[in-house]
Amino acid sequence: MGDADARADGPGRTAPSRRALLGWGGAGLALGAAAAGGTAVALRGDVAGTAGAGTAVPFHGPHQAGIATPVQDRLHFAAFDVTTKDRAELVALLKEWTAAARLMTAGRPVGEGGFGGLPEAPPDDTGEALGLAASRLTLTVGFGPGLFAKDRFGLAGRRPDALVDLEPFPGDNLDRARSGGDLCVQACADDPQVAVHAIRQLARIGFGRTAVRWSQLGFGKTSSTTPEAQTPRNMMGFKDGTRNIAGTDTAALGRHVWAAARDGSPWMAGGSYLVARRIRMNIETWDRTSLQEQEDIFGRDKGEGAPVGRSNEHDEPFLPAMKPDAHVRLAHPDSNGGARLLRRGYSFTDGTDGLGRLDAGLFFLAYQRDPRTGFIPVQRRLARQDGLNEYIQHVGSAVFAVPPGVRDASDWWGRTLFS
Structure with a gap:
């Protein structure tokens, strides 16, 4: 702006x-x-100076900033x-x-x-x-299912079909105070x-x-929308988001991320659906696991980040070469009918749990055109088969409809929903 x-x-x-x-x-x-x-x-890092060229992300646009933004x-x-x-x-x-x-x-x-x-x-x-x-x-706003409850704000008939209540997945241990x-x-x-x-x-x-x-x-961002940049690592030390949707890939964004009027809720055209999951990692157990087992669980080597049997992290994975319960194999689009998510996750550490264990892990954020064909089928597979489940637990969960962007100075968040 x-x-x-x-x-x-x-x-x-x-x-x-x-x-x-x-x-x-x-x-x-x-x-x-x-x-x-x-x-x-x-x-806090050492950031000096005042707002100037190159430091501000444009606020106005057809989509909210903070989704495909670097x-x-x-x-x-x-x-x-x-x-x-x-x-x-x-x-x-x-x-x-x-x-x-x-x-x-x-x-x-x-x-x-x-x-x-x-x-x-x-x-x-x-x-x-x-x-x-x-x-x-960037500031990105979303609307949760409760906003559309009957007799609340007159929005019950405008709840998108894609804004579904997330089902309980095997292994979930959700804290209501950190969900919804x-x-x-x-x-x-x-x-x-x-x-x-x-x-x-x-x-x-x-x-x-x-x-x-x-x-x-x-x-410590754990996923990147700029694949040409160095791939970040998660708290387990592995590169994450190697095959994330690029913020410049308009075709993939249109197919997998941005909602369209023909999806059934015209007011959401240009918006997206956000799934947020707080995933705690059993850091102390992971740190005592052998390197070979760690690499088998992810399906990538820990140094370069290359898939099993490959030499570069961006090489196309050969899924049959991986263990049946390898995370990359189970989460890959080829294992999920082509489903892809735009991930913007971050690491977190929130002190200890009173037993001397780090309260740390991944705050998973994923944008998609429809959770019913995006996050939900992928998580069903991971929750039942992923070898990583021994070392993680989902403890917080929420889903939101993220409306389209603010077009100009007269526009505002949610205008298409309330007008």
């Missing part, structure tokens, strides 16, 4: 006023627990419960969130900023990102403080109408 666009959407137009924010004071405190204490500060280094993901019962209040919230997101993704503070205003009122911006670059911040949500916001940036600030700001604006249900910090 250019600077002129940012000015057009400034506090004089659609951003919430300082007087309107008077009733929201203190809402940022709710993010203390959600942001996992001081973890964000500990993870994956940033850090994540703060939050799921919200909608606490208001008034449809008009929910629409107003989405408009206010959109206005704030336009500014933050351009590296600008919300409203009148974090200081210099009325001493008697809370500042319009919480202030911890002042002076930081935009850091390629009416709304989600995915904040990705190259500076963790920028990502945390964005979620905190939206939660503050939403105070009285939404409440944070759960959130997750992520680091």
Whole structure:
């Protein structure tokens, strides 16, 4: 977004006023627990300067940024419960969130900023990102199944068929406190403080109408939408996302990621469906497993990342050469009727579990055109056969309909659904 666009959407137009924010004071405190204490500060890199050329991802477009966008280094993901019962209040919230997101993704503070205003009122911006670059911040919003519940907001008849409640898979040990949500916001940036600030700001604006249900910090992207770049590694030390859909592969994105009007829900055209899974890894057990077994479980060598029997990580895998329960073999499109997912996962470490074991693993994020032909059949196969199951457990789960992008300065998140 250019600077002129940012000015057009400034506090004089659609951003919430300082007087309107008077009733929201203190809402940022709710993010203390959600942001996992001081973890964000500990993870923060040395990012200096102000928003400028090359640091801001365009906010407007047919698709939301943060899906096919080159994956940033850090994540703060939050799921919200909608606490208001008034449809008009929910629409107003989405408009206010959109206005704030336009500014933050351009590296600008919300409203009148974090200081210099009325001493008697809370500042319009919480202030911890002042002076930081935009850091390629993207904000991506999704709508959970609960938003479409009957007699809630009059949306029951507009729930997409593809927005299915995820079935319980074998081996799941889901924590309800880390699952579900009416709304989600995915904040990705190259500076963790920028990502945390964005979620905190939206939660503050939403105070009285939404409440944070759960959130997750992520680091060390485990999948890439830029296959020409170095493939990242997960917490088990293996390269992940080698065969991910590229953000520049318009044909694959159109076939596997972007929803279309002919799919049955015209308001979702240009959107996508997000499955989020918190996958805890049994790190201590994995670290005592032999290298050969680790490589057999994944179906790749640990050094180069090449498939079994191949020499380069990007070589086409020869699936029969792998163990029947190898992860790559079971997750490959050839084993799943051609199903492909666009993954944007991140590693996480959330301290220990009280027994001296790391609470660490993969925060799995996958976008697809339809979970019924994407994530669900793939996960059914993995849950029953994957040798990796001995070392992982799915402990959190959610699914969201991610609406199309915000087209211009007059548009807002969810307009196609509510109009």
